[in-house]
Amino acid sequence: MNKRTLLKLIMPLAIIMLWEALSIFIHNQFILPNIRSVLLVLLSPGTDIMGSGSLIENALMSLQRVGLGSLVATCLAVPLGVAMGRWEPLKEAFDGIVSALRPVPPLAWVPLALAWLKIGLASIVFIIALGAFFPVLLNTMQGVRGVKKNWIEAITMMGAKEHDLMVRVIFPAAAPEIWTGMRIGFGIAWMCVVAAEMLPGTSTGLGYLIMYAYSWGQIQVVMAGMIAIGFIGIIIDRFFVSVERRWLSWRGL
Numbered sequence: 001m002n003k004r005t006l007l008k009l010i011m012p013l014a015i016i017m018l019w020e021a022l023s024i025f026i027h028n029q030f031i032l033p034n035i036r037s038v039l040l041v042l043l044s045p046g047t048d049i050m051g052s053g054s055l056i057e058n059a060l061m062s063l064q065r066v067g068l069g070s071l072v073a074t075c076l077a078v079p080l081g082v083a084m085g086r087w088e089p090l091k092e093a094f095d096g097i098v099s100a101l102r103p104v105p106p107l108a109w110v111p112l113a114l115a116w117l118k119i120g121l122a123s124i125v126f127i128i129a130l131g132a133f134f135p136v137l138l139n140t141m142q143g144v145r146g147v148k149k150n151w152i153e154a155i156t157m158m159g160a161k162e163h164d165l166m167v168r169v170i171f172p173a174a175a176p177e178i179w180t181g182m183r184i185g186f187g188i189a190w191m192c193v194v195a196a197e198m199l200p201g202t203s204t205g206l207g208y209l210i211m212y213a214y215s216w217g218q219i220q221v222v223m224a225g226m227i228a229i230g231f232i233g234i235i236i237d238r239f240f241v242s243v244e245r246r247w248l249s250w251r252g253l
Contacts, residue, residue, distance in 0.1 A: 033219050041055065049221055050213070053204060058204060059228055066192075069124070069127075070129075070189045072128075074182060077133050078140050081137045081144065081178075085143070091141070098138075106127050110123075119199070119200065128193050132182075132186060136185045137181070140174065143174030152165065155168060155169055179243070193205065194206055206225050
């Protein structure tokens with residue numbers, strides 16, 4: 001085992017040891033369940049939990065929602081980001097609105113989402129899409145504005161039209177920044193979906209499972225759900241990184 005791998009293992013092992021020591025000292029499963037009880041839930045992901053579905057079923061439902069919300073956000077943010085990055089008047093027109101809305105947390109929109117879209121999938125997707133929208137928009141705009149001018153000038157001198165310029169230069173050159181925005185947006189969307197699933201009227205998803213388990217005092221399920229959220233988040237992020245390294249490696253050119 002090399003030094004780098006050892007360093008990566010030290011902190012998780014230290015946290016596990018501290019967790020187990022504290023659970024023994026506190027001796028209260030409602031405050032801090034022991035590791036064994038949490039592992040029993042994690043190692044039985046297909047088992048139904050108090051009639052609320054299994055860990056896998058709820059995780060898949062959350063992934064479907066975050067995937068749909070991220071898709072909506074990307075389909076709206078990329079074209080707008082390209083347009084704002086390419087045409088300065090459009091950027092000036094939208095810049096103030098974006099600057100005003102971007103700091104507003106997605107969960108602050110929950111009352112309006114419920115008022116406009118009622119309880120259900122639409123309101124959840126709305127909250128998720130809001131969380132993912134701005135990172136994709138800003139990174140897309142930055143990527144387009146960062147395209148080297150000599151590339152644009154060269155293909156323009158060859159008689160290329162705007163469509164050819166977009167397809168041959170703008171999109172390929174901006175792709176790494178757009179992908180980074182999607183990566184950040186998906187991470188925020190993953191946090192938003194868990195919070196959105198804790199809203200009244202939701203009956204599936206990891207967020208719902210956590211709140212349902214808490215209402216029954218099953219804190220080991222709560223912690224297992226939290227660990228599952230983190231683990232899935234790591235897998236998703238590694239996917240984005242691997243695609244970036246394999247297909248978008250010209251970022252530094």
